[in-house]
Amino acid sequence: MSDFIGDWHALVILFVAGVIPNQIWRMLGLWFGGGLDEGSELLVWVRAVATAILAGVIAQILVQPPGALASVPGWLRYGAVVVGFAVFMLSRKSIFAGVIAGEIVMLSGKWWLG
């Protein structure tokens, strides 16, 4: 059971660093949302920054891979993303097809490397 819960300290950090900074925006939306114009310039900027941060997260996992992903060489990680993206575009933006293609490239590359 203690393995399941782990360290209580980490759960406190989850709330301070994760839950509160995240929920605050939903609750602000609930409280003050009515008066905001959806097409306002501020929201265009916010959306662009949010998209770019998400892109940074994707890049971080690929460039500084966590755990088992670090056992896959860099060129193979990037190659899998490039091929997956090509399939995504060719399949009329099917997220599913892109993910499967990327996974196949990574797994077959890893298998080929032995």
Next chain:
Amino acid sequence: MTVLTPGLLDAAGIRQPYAADVALPPLDSPQWQSPFRAFGWGMRSVGSTVLTLVLFATYLGIGALAHDSHFSLAWALASTAFVWAGPAQIILISTLGSGATIVQSAIAVTVSAIRLFPMVVSVLPMMRTPQTRRRHLILVAHLTAVTLWVECFRFLPHVPRERRIAFIHGLGCGLVCVCLVANTIGYTLAANLSQTLAAAILMLTPLAFLFSTASNCREFADVVALVLGLVLFPLATQLNSGVDILISGVVAGTVAYGVHRWRAQA
């Protein structure tokens, strides 16, 4: 069964090739009289969206990521139930896992979460009635994330207004349950699988996120933000600031906004 014209419900231009099949009772059906049944219909609708598969893959990856970053399973499940935003959870796990301080992680999480504000603002008017109090909408606001936001535009026109909150509670809770199961499976697999398969599960996260973000790009500025955000991150890591993601994100996003302004004037 409701027959829909494809393309009728495009959520603000988001591509929904599967929008043609919403299997809900007609608006005037007695099925909608009980809020509990509306909740049930919401839960069942989890099975009729492709995005559920994408969410499943993402949360499989988050479970594996939590394991490989040495968090407990309860921690991973609590993060899904209480944060309920994939990007924020990944940022939290990857920043804390790579040694950032609580303040640095909190800043990165809160910036990524700003996008929830416009989502909540645009979703809530769809289910408000004159009798609705703000507290009735708290759980809806909590459940609002990109998947639910997209699905609201697809499903809600087929749900009577006074049952929409119950329906969304059902849909949202169903999606949370799917993701909790995915977390558990991903976490367990990462602990027990060969290194190759564990790597494959971790790889799901960047792939699923990249493609779902790319398919949400509506304007050229969104594309600029995505591409520049990917390219600038490796450069920003050279600064070793602890908030590298924040720096590359704000710079790339601001440039993309500049492009948007420039195109608007041209």
